[in-house]
Amino acid sequence: MEFTFDNNIPIYIQLLDYMKIYLISGVFKCGDKLPSVREFAVTFKVNPNTMQKALAELESMKLIYTERTNGKYVTKDEKVIEKLKDEYAITLAKSYFQGMKRIGLGKADSIKYLEGIKE
Amino acid sequence: MKLLEIKHLNKSFGKKEILKDVNLSLTGGKIIGLLGKNGAGKTTLIKIINDLLTPTSGEVLVKGKKVGIESKKVISYLPERTYLNKQMKVSEVIEYFKDFYDDFDADKAKKLLNDLDLDINEHLTKMSKGMQEKVQLVLVMSRAADLYILDEPLGGVDPATRDYILDTILSNFNEGASVIISTHLISDIERILDEVVFIDNGKIILHSDSDELRKKENASIDDIFRRMFKC
Incomplete structure (x- = not known):
């Protein structure tokens, strides 16, 4: 899949949107381990820092959580x-x-x- | 420690002031766009950071030390114009880089050249301008440097290759390293920039996080640039 970004809107907000769709549509299911920031950045072809910002936002929305030293996971709460x-x-x-x-x-x-x- | 720190930098050629009290500090792990019109002072600033020009006054520190031999070891620089001996084959240039830089990864360079369909047995003279630019960029990105400085890396390459080059930059700079890209082709590169620095008439007039700037102005960096520098 090719990801397109509109330069008029902050990139992390657009990444947030792609990620929400992934979660809603079950590409990543409850409790699944997520790829690393770097892996996501390569897939979306964006700067790793921007990806990090989007993931931090998802985390503050309690949609994903970080397990110390183990990486990020989708919330277990359906x-x-x-x-x-x-x-x-x-x-x-x-x-x-x-x-x-x-x-x-x-x-x-x-x-x-x-x-x-x-x- | 700051990766790059520029304090009260001035540069004049005769009576002409090219850079006026430039102050800039950059941390590691970022991609920074140095954006300005032709003649704004981008290349002069870059040459000073690379110790190819001496400042009239002020200070440039790389990892806390004044620029010099040590800073050249950690900066990988792509100049505006090629300095390679065009009689050489690409494979010979690779050997040349291997001799020069301890941090040069020849295997990585060969892999990237192969991805771009460039033949390492070809002489540079036989290659088009765009192909030569690609070779040069590959060499620069194949070093494990702390700071990459790319002066107009996209000028002569076609839009399809631009995307590949941006991906190459994104996936090949070291963790913790920073990349400074000078360009006026803003719309092509803005999606990968963490920070933007606008330079005009020898002065830095804006230094901001790029997404924050988009949010604040509700526009693309390209639009903001055009608005600010309308002739």
């Missing part, structure tokens, strides 16, 4: 990940409705459009 998924879904839904509002469509109409889309 509820935390569920909550993250919920919040992320709400953000996506809100931005959809905002977009529809801009072209003059209300909530009811917007939902109709959603239902009309075939996957």
Whole structure:
């Protein structure tokens, strides 16, 4: 997968976003050991310091934790990940409705459009 | 200890002041972009750090010591223009670097050259300008230095290779080492920079963490630069 970054937004915030998706979608599951900062930096093709900053942010959000000398792990608390998924879904839904509002469509109409889309 | 410390540095050529009271201090483990327009003083500053020019006044310390023979051992420098003897084959240049620098890793250089599809049995004269630049960059990044100083490393290379070069820089600088990259091709490199230093008219006008700056100004480093230096 190629990762693209928008230079207008702090890189660590974009890394945070990629990481959240990894956690929500189960690429890394509860209790999994995470790759090292260096390995992540190589995958995302970013500066290791920037990667470190994103991981520190995930840690302060209690999504991951550090085991002394052993590396970083995904939280064992499934509820935390569920909550993250919920919040992320709400953000996506809100931005959809905002977009529809801009072209003059209300909530009811917007939902109709959603239902009309075939996957 | 600071990796690099510059205190009240001035440099004049005759009556022309090129650098005016430059103060800068850098720690290890960072990638720093030295950004400025043509003629801002980037190359002069870099040459002083490499002890190729003497300051008119002020001080430059590398790992706490004045620049000189010792600092040359720990700085790996990519100049703007090539200084290699073009009659040589790439393999001969590798031998040459091995003789010169204790910290040069010939195997690493050969591997990187191979990744870039460069033939080590080729003479430099037979190579295009862009290919020669790649060879030079590979040599510089194959040293295990404390400070890498790259003066316009992307100038002559195509955009596809630029990405490879950035990755090469990212994955090959030592842990704890720092990289200073001077360039005006900001949008190509800004994603890998920890810190940016803006230099204009011989003065440092901004030194900031790059993500903090993006957050504060809500814009890319490239945009901020263009706004500040609008002609």
